[in-house]
Amino acid sequence: xxxxxxxxxxxxxxxxxxxxxxxxxxxxxxxxxxxxxxxxxxxxxxxxxxxxxxxxxxxxxxxxxxxxxxxxxxxxxxxxxxxxxxxxxxxxxxxxxxxxxxxxxxxxxxxxxxxxxxxxxxxxxxxxxxxxxxxxxxxxxxxxxxxxxxxxxxxxxxxxxxxxxxxxxxxxxxxxxxxxxxxxxxxxxxxxxxxxxxxxxxxxxxxxxxxxxxxxxxxxxxxxxxxxxxxxxxxxxxxxxxxxxxxxxxxxxxxxxxxxxxxxxxxxxxxxxxxxxxxxxxxxxxxxxxxxxxxxxxxxxxxxxxxxxxxxxxxxxxxxxxxxxxxxxxx
Amino acid sequence: xxxxxxxxxxxxxxxxxxxxxxxxxxxxxxxxxxxxxxxxxxxxxxxxxxxxxxxxxxxxxxxxxxxxxxxxxxxxxxxxxxxxxxxxxxxxxxxxxxxxxxxxxxxxxxxxxxxxxxxxxxxxxxxxxxxxxxxxxxxxxxxxxxxxxxxxxxxxxxxxxxxxxxxxxxxxxxxxxxxxxxxxxxxxxxxxxxxxxxxxxxxxxxxxxxxxxxxxxxxx
Numbered sequence: 001x002x003x004x005x006x007x008x009x010x011x012x013x014x015x016x017x018x019x020x021x022x023x024x025x026x027x028x029x030x031x032x033x034x035x036x037x038x039x040x041x042x043x044x045x046x047x048x049x050x051x052x053x054x055x056x057x058x059x060x061x062x063x064x065x066x067x068x069x070x071x072x073x074x075x076x077x078x079x080x081x082x083x084x085x086x087x088x089x090x091x092x093x094x095x096x097x098x099x100x101x102x103x104x105x106x107x108x109x110x111x112x113x114x115x116x117x118x119x120x121x122x123x124x125x126x127x128x129x130x131x132x133x134x135x136x137x138x139x140x141x142x143x144x145x146x147x148x149x150x151x152x153x154x155x156x157x158x159x160x161x162x163x164x165x166x167x168x169x170x171x172x173x174x175x176x177x178x179x180x181x182x183x184x185x186x187x188x189x190x191x192x193x194x195x196x197x198x199x200x201x202x203x204x205x206x207x208x209x210x211x212x213x214x215x216x217x218x219x220x221x222x223x224x225x226x227x228x229x230x231x232x233x234x235x236x237x238x239x240x241x242x243x244x245x246x247x248x249x250x251x252x253x254x255x256x257x258x259x260x261x262x263x264x265x266x267x268x269x270x271x272x273x274x275x276x277x278x279x280x281x282x283x284x285x286x287x288x289x290x291x292x293x294x295x296x297x298x299x300x301x302x303x304x305x306x307x308x309x310x311x312x313x314x315x316x317x318x319x320x321x322x323x324x325x326x327x328x329x330x331x
Numbered sequence: 332x333x334x335x336x337x338x339x340x341x342x343x344x345x346x347x348x349x350x351x352x353x354x355x356x357x358x359x360x361x362x363x364x365x366x367x368x369x370x371x372x373x374x375x376x377x378x379x380x381x382x383x384x385x386x387x388x389x390x391x392x393x394x395x396x397x398x399x400x401x402x403x404x405x406x407x408x409x410x411x412x413x414x415x416x417x418x419x420x421x422x423x424x425x426x427x428x429x430x431x432x433x434x435x436x437x438x439x440x441x442x443x444x445x446x447x448x449x450x451x452x453x454x455x456x457x458x459x460x461x462x463x464x465x466x467x468x469x470x471x472x473x474x475x476x477x478x479x480x481x482x483x484x485x486x487x488x489x490x491x492x493x494x495x496x497x498x499x500x501x502x503x504x505x506x507x508x509x510x511x512x513x514x515x516x517x518x519x520x521x522x523x524x525x526x527x528x529x530x531x532x533x534x535x536x537x538x539x540x541x542x543x544x545x546x547x548x549x550x551x
Binding site: 078082083084112115137138198204218219 | 366372373375376380383412415419458459513514515516519521523
């Protein structure tokens with residue numbers, strides 16, 4: 001296993017120590033495993049808490065700060081955090097106005113956040129929950145656990161975070177979070193698998209000329225294996241799947257081309273060029289955009305395309321100032 | 332009954348504690364296999380997570396055995412707070428519900444254990460929203476509870492009921508191989524999940540086998 005680690009058992013702890021050392025604006029509690037914003041204590045604003053497995057950096061700890069999350073609870077690699085941890089994060093940032101939990105739709109995340117919300121309510125903390133489920137690769141029916149939460153998690157956290165920063169109440173923050181989720185879709189492609197440090201072997205194997213279409217963010221195989229194609233054709237598969245689910249023609253879009261952790265920026269920009277061409281050819285416009293590794297799967301190669309149909313209000317909230325380790329503008 | 336070693340008619344606090352410890356041993360011994368099963372259709376961490384969870388459950392056990400119900404609730408709470416993933420809340424809930432069903436009893440007889448198993452199945456189904464045939468731990472756990480009840484109704488004693496449950500869990504787990512997953516992370520693979528043993532069902536087998544082993548040893 002060729003990884004820059006000390007011990008597979010200490011991966012999350014050591015990474016948290018580094019995060020704390022690099023970003024004095026965050027308070028990292030290694031015991032409870034929480035990452036908390038230090039500048040909002042007693043502000044009385046609605047607090048946003050998210051979390052999930054580690055290995056998706058900068059999600060979620062890298063999005064803790066002004067205009068976005070108040071706290072994050074990182075679990076073990078690709079494993080949801082436990083209720084105690086989520087409760088510790090919730091309690092640490094509750095300022096009296098309630099807490100929004102942003103949860104990706106994975107069974108473990110949903111169950112652990114639900115248990116944590118119950119524990120928080122026992123302590124008279126009002127909790128609202130938004131479950132992000134933007135991934136069109138999963139058939140959404142009563143026969144699955146539902147669509148996964150992937151790239152749109154960033155959209156939800158940024159826009160709802162901006163709304164909370166303005167002083168909106170919990171119901172209003174939760175409402176805009178759900179609106180962003182409903183207007184967002186994603187599709188991911190893996191060009192290589194990744195290796196969970198504690199397991200020490202790749203999560204799946206790909207032949208020299210193979211790729212996985214319709215992946216999530218946990219190194220799990222996708223819906224279908226295919227022969228590697230040029231970037232423009234891969235983007236066409238992704239956007240065709242998204243467009244079939246949520247027609248894009250005539251829409252102004254927020255677009256994220258997200259690197260999965262092992263793909264260089266030059267290739268992500270090649271993908272973005274293809275996205276731009278595809279959308280222009282299908283009557284949609286790019287209103288706002290973001291390119292980079294924001295919701296990763298360790299060292300997996302490949303990319304995910306996420307889009308959100310903007311409204312003027314959502315665009316305004318996207319543009320609002322943000323100051324976190326991984327996302328920063330306007331301030 | 333004449334001749335041979337006495338067969339236990341009840342589980343006491345020491346045996347419940349032994350069950351949790353033995354489950355932790357079986358999970359640790361099988362962690363690699365569980366993780367490999369999970370890598371095929373999930374993200375490959377089930378064995379690692381469950382090993383961490385049951386290690387915590389053993390560490391949480393009291394020095395002097397509490398009543399059986401209290402012990403299971405303590406172990407279940409530890410599983411919830413240390414395991415992560417879906418298996419933590421699900422197995423933690425199973426043990427806590429079983430523990431609540433035991434109430435204050437200091438000796439758990441065959442009928443009470445049957446009610447606790449049923450409570451565990453109900454708790455897991457309620458939380459996970461999975462039914463039999465969804466390719467989850469329910470496919471091992473529900474047949475185990477049903478086989479236990481059948482054996483009990485036929486006049487079986489505690490060891491034979493537990494053995495029936497463990498065997499049914501094993502068969503139930505094997506039956507998940509051809510299924511298409513409809514819950515949990517494996518469901519994202521759709522038809523590609525068929526042909527693989529469900530890791531959650533496989534770990535449920537270990538928990539029931541551990542109970543059968545503990546009861547069997549007590550029977551000599």
